[in-house]
Amino acid sequence: MDSQWPQGYVLQVAVAPAGNSSISGWRVTFTLPSGHQVTNSWNATLSPSGQNTTASNLSWNGTVAVGQQAGWGFQGARSGSALPSNFTCSVP
Numbered sequence: 001m002d003s004q005w006p007q008g009y010v011l012q013v014a015v016a017p018a019g020n021s022s023i024s025g026w027r028v029t030f031t032l033p034s035g036h037q038v039t040n041s042w043n044a045t046l047s048p049s050g051q052n053t054t055a056s057n058l059s060w061n062g063t064v065a066v067g068q069q070a071g072w073g074f075q076g077a078r079s080g081s082a083l084p085s086n087f088t089c090s091v092p
Contacts, residue, residue, distance in 0.1 A: 002073070004083075007077060007078060007079070008039070008075060008076055008077045008078055009075070009076050009078065009083065010073065010074075010075050010076075011073055011074060011075075011076065011083075011084065012071060012072070012073035013028060013055070013071070013072055013073055013087070014069040014070070014071050015028065015057075015064060015069060015070045015071075015072070015089055016064060016068065016069040016070075017064055017065070017066050017068075019066075020066060021066065022063060022064060022065045022066055023062075023063070023064050023091050024062055024063045024091075025056075025057055025062045025063075025091055026056070026057050026062065026064070026070065026089060026090070026091055027054055027055065027056050027057075027089070027090050027091070028044075028054070028055045028072075028087060028088065028089045028090075029052060029053065029054045029055075029086075029087070029088050029090075030052070030053055030055075030084050030085065030086055030087045030088070031051055031052055031053075031084060031085050031086040032048075032051050032052075032053060032076065032084050033051070033078070033080070033082035033083070033084065033085075034051065035078060035079040035080060036051075036076050036077065036078045036079075036082075036084070037076065037077050038053065038074050038075070038076055039074075039075050039076060039077050040074060040075040041055070041072070041073065041074040041075070042072060042073055042074070043058065043061055043070070043071060043072035043073070044056060044057065044058065044061075044072035044074075045057075045058060046074065055072060055074075057070065
């Protein structure tokens with residue numbers, strides 16, 4: 001969590017290869033608590049489906065070499081103190 005306040009937060013995420021091979025294309029899925037919504041995002045395409053959201057690479061940040069990372073993030077609005085959870089990264 002980069003910053004948070006009673007009605008919102010900013011979250012930045014880094015995607016990096018887990019092994020000895022680069023990746024070409026990535027997706028990160030996560031769950032927004034009830035009452036939350038994404039109000040802004042950067043360096044990814046976000047596709048919401050109910051409380052679940054999928055972030056996908058853009059054309060210029062999908063290839064990530066070993067030892068490197070692709071950063072993206074979003075700003076969320078919320079009611080209550082819960083934060084997004086269940087982040088899962090995959091390659092298409």
